[in-house]
Structure formats: C-alpha cells, structure tokens
Amino acid sequence: MPELYIGLMSGTSLDGVDGVLAEFDSSSCQVLAHASAPLPANLQAELLALNQPGLNELHRAALAANALMQVYADVAQQLLAATGSTFQQIIALGAHGQTVRHQPHIHGGTGYTIQLCNPALLAELTGINVVADFRSRDVAAGGQGAPLVPVFHQAVFGHLGETTAVLNIGGMANLTVIGPELSHDVMGFDCGPGNVLIDTWCQQQRHQAFDAGGAWAASGQIHAGLLSTLLAEPYFALPAPKSTGRDLFNPAWLQTRLTRHPGLAAQDIQATLTELTVRACAECANSYALNSKSILVCGGGAFNQHLMQRLQTLLPQFTVQSTAAHGLPPLQVEAAAFAWLARKAIRREPLALQNITGTPGARIAGGIFPA
Structure with a gap:
C-alpha cells in the first residue's frame, strides 16, 4: 500500500523553504508535488543574525522558529492543494528546521547542533504528525550529525x-x-x-x-x-x-x-x-x-x-x-530526503551512518510529534 509523506527543508542558503509530497512503497519514492516559498525578509535577516552570538538570543530564536513554522505550514498546504490530498492522508511530515549552530565533538566532547523548529506548533498548524530534530541523536551518539542525505x-x-x-x-x-x-x-x-x-x-x-x-x-x-x-x-x-x-x-x-x-x-x-x-x-x-x-x-x-x-x-x-x-530535480532532493527520513523514523528503522557522520552504530533519527 503506497504511503504519503511530506518533506520540508530550509537550508544553509536561507533562500526559502522547499517542500515535496512523496509517495513511497516498498522499493520506490515518487514525488507527486513540489512547492516552495521565500522567507520573509525580516525572518531571513533574523535567522542569519542568529548564526552568531547576540542579545536576547533565546527569545529571538523562539520567535524565529514560530515564524518559520508558518512558512512551513504554508508550503505544506500548497502541496495538499496541488495534489488534492487531505491532511488525514499524510502519514507524517518531516521538518528539518533552520540550522543556526553546528558544533559537534567540541565543548566537552559531545558538542551540539541546533535547528530552529517548533514541531509541536507545526503539528497544530497542519494537523499532520511531525518528525523533527533529525540530527541531535547522531551527535549524542558521537557522530557529526551531518550530512544525513x-x-x-x-x-x-x-x-x-x-x-x-x-x-x-x-x-x-x-x-x-x-x-x-x-x-x-x-x-x-x-x-x-x-x-x-x-x-x-x-x-x-x-x-x-x-x-x-x-x-x-x-x-x-x-x-x-x-x-x-x-x-x-x-x-x-x-x-x-x-x-x-x-x-x-x-x-x-x-x-x-x-x-x-x-x-x-x-x-x-x-x-x-x-x-x-x-x-x-x-x-x-x-x-x-x-x-x-x-x-x-x-x-x-x-x-x-x-x-x-x-x-x-x-x-x-x-x-x-x-x-x-x-x-x-535538484531542488526536490533534500526535501524528498526529509520525507524519506520521516518515514524511517515512523517505521523505527535506524540509519547506518558510520561511514557518513562517524557515529559508532545505527540510530533512529528524529523525534515524533503526533498531530
């Protein structure tokens, strides 16, 4: 039985949000629709600023994450409209979030990686199960947390x-x-x-x-x-x-x-x-x-x-x-990857990243936020 997933990605370029609605079966991934949206100029500037230390970072980061989820939700709605799908048909939505710090293996040996995301808000906005926080488990296990694709x-x-x-x-x-x-x-x-x-x-x-x-x-x-x-x-x-x-x-x-x-x-x-x-x-x-x-x-x-x-x-x-x-197509690959990664998390299938991130063993990547 084919399964429908959405993948949403906003990358380091900060040029916008790309999303796909993909259909999976046991052996294939088919993109049914692709949508994108630019980041509002003020949000783009704030996300860029949050890559560096600054005043009142925690408050600003929380608000930026909320604003980003609005763009993510808009792209998800575009995908549903383009395919005539309903939110009930989507098994889960994979949301990468916006990386603002990536410092694995330092600060005591473990380090951290931060992607601004509010998956609970995104679940409320879309009515779809959300899978997010894909990188932190790999870092906790001793890996780089990137790349995952x-x-x-x-x-x-x-x-x-x-x-x-x-x-x-x-x-x-x-x-x-x-x-x-x-x-x-x-x-x-x-x-x-x-x-x-x-x-x-x-x-x-x-x-x-x-x-x-x-x-x-x-x-x-x-x-x-x-x-x-x-x-x-x-x-x-x-x-x-x-x-x-x-x-x-x-x-x-x-x-x-x-x-x-x-x-x-x-x-x-x-x-x-x-x-x-x-x-x-x-x-x-x-x-x-x-x-x-x-x-x-x-x-x-x-x-x-x-x-x-x-x-x-x-x-x-x-x-x-x-x-x-x-x-x-080139602009669909990363968004499709996070739809695929969301499916892996929902199915509790671990990722073998030993030769990619250096983590010592396979781990399940992503936290699940039910709709």
Whole structure:
C-alpha cells in the first residue's frame, strides 16, 4: 500500500523553504508535488543574525522558529492543494528546521547542533504528525550529525554493481559515494562551502540574492593568491567524516582573508569564491569517488552554469550532470530526503551512518510529534 509523506527543508542558503509530497512503497519514492516559498525578509535577516552570538538570543530564536513554522505550514498546504490530498492522508511530515549552530565533538566532547523548529506548533498548524530534530541523536551518539542525505541518495540513486557519486551544492556542499554493494557501502561528508560565500558576496556587492547562472563570476578572473589563502583553511585537509556550516564559513571568515588581498575587483572576488567551491568539491571527488563514472549534482548549485562548467573542466574523467537526468530535480532532493527520513523514523528503522557522520552504530533519527 503506497504511503504519503511530506518533506520540508530550509537550508544553509536561507533562500526559502522547499517542500515535496512523496509517495513511497516498498522499493520506490515518487514525488507527486513540489512547492516552495521565500522567507520573509525580516525572518531571513533574523535567522542569519542568529548564526552568531547576540542579545536576547533565546527569545529571538523562539520567535524565529514560530515564524518559520508558518512558512512551513504554508508550503505544506500548497502541496495538499496541488495534489488534492487531505491532511488525514499524510502519514507524517518531516521538518528539518533552520540550522543556526553546528558544533559537534567540541565543548566537552559531545558538542551540539541546533535547528530552529517548533514541531509541536507545526503539528497544530497542519494537523499532520511531525518528525523533527533529525540530527541531535547522531551527535549524542558521537557522530557529526551531518550530512544525513547520503543514506537517501543511496536509496534513490544507487545502482547495484556500480559506484555512484552525488554532489549536493546547497549553502554547504556535501559528497556522497555509493559503492556497488548497496546494502551497506555508502559514505558521505561535507566538502566545504557551496553557495554560502558566493551568495554572501553577491548580496553585499550587488544587492542580489544570488549570482544567477554564475554570470557575474564568469565575468571576473580567478585571483591565484586569494584562492590559495582561502584553500589554506585547515577544514579542507581534514579526513572524512567531517561536517561544517556557517559557524566556520561566514562573512567574518571571508573578510579576514580578503584583508590580505586589498584592491581586488568585486567580480574577481566572485570568480575566486566560485572557484573555491569548485576546487573543494573536485578535490573530494578525486580523493573518494574515482570509481564512479558520473557525478550527479543537486541543490541550487546545479543551476549555476559557470560552476557546473568549471566542475566538468576540473573533473574530465566524470560526467557532471544534474540529478534531474535521474528522475529527481535538484531542488526536490533534500526535501524528498526529509520525507524519506520521516518515514524511517515512523517505521523505527535506524540509519547506518558510520561511514557518513562517524557515529559508532545505527540510530533512529528524529523525534515524533503526533498531530
């Protein structure tokens, strides 16, 4: 009997909320509808500010979580309307929330990860069972808590007998490598910044949300000195498993490095930031995915033609292509992943993340908030 789930995702890019309504059976995942909504400007600014220490954080974070749930609920209603479904037909809704801090393995050894979310409010607003808080159990068990999507990539993109690589370029970039033995052979980790620095610089200099198609970056020249300074960040040399976020790659990190190279043209900085993402991803693919023939790209980065062209140039041994060529458009992948993760939690099926987050054993991810 097919089962209906909703997945809702607001990522590090802070560009909005993506949602899918997906139908699952024993062997497949089919997206029946996709919807999205931008974040209101004041909420986007507050979520960005909450990535750094500030005044009255607890109060502000609670209000921001409530406001975010209103956007989540609106996207869920769009999905129901688009498919003619009722809330009673949905088994559960997987809500990721908005990551504002990600600091595993520190502060006494366990660390923490924080996603702003009010799943109880979302259950009230939608009348649907909500699964949320997907990352904290993995961190408590000794894992990184991120990335989680590689196990979903394995389920939908893996092919028995061949190695498959999936590159998600959202705010951060993460790589999944699925081996030929699908039952257990998967690894994944964060490569480094995806769109986060590219978008930040574009917003600061051009007052545009993002560099459409990478056209502005393509108009500039890569500055070798700045690129070398950026790539000297110790994170890039860490072995997998590893994860990162705005705690590290943020405007202050960028500004500190820009001061070492004064006088650069804005478009040259944009070209160099785009190349940073490309080089970080290419290095990971060359180190971990050499047995794969292709790299499937999802996330907003899949629409940056300049970035995709640079990836193909640096990775001639791979075919670099969008996940759309394999049945799931780039902007639907993460939302579908959280619908899939919600189903796993409802069914009490643990996730084997040992080669992804480094957790020592399989754990059930997500807390359930009944409607």
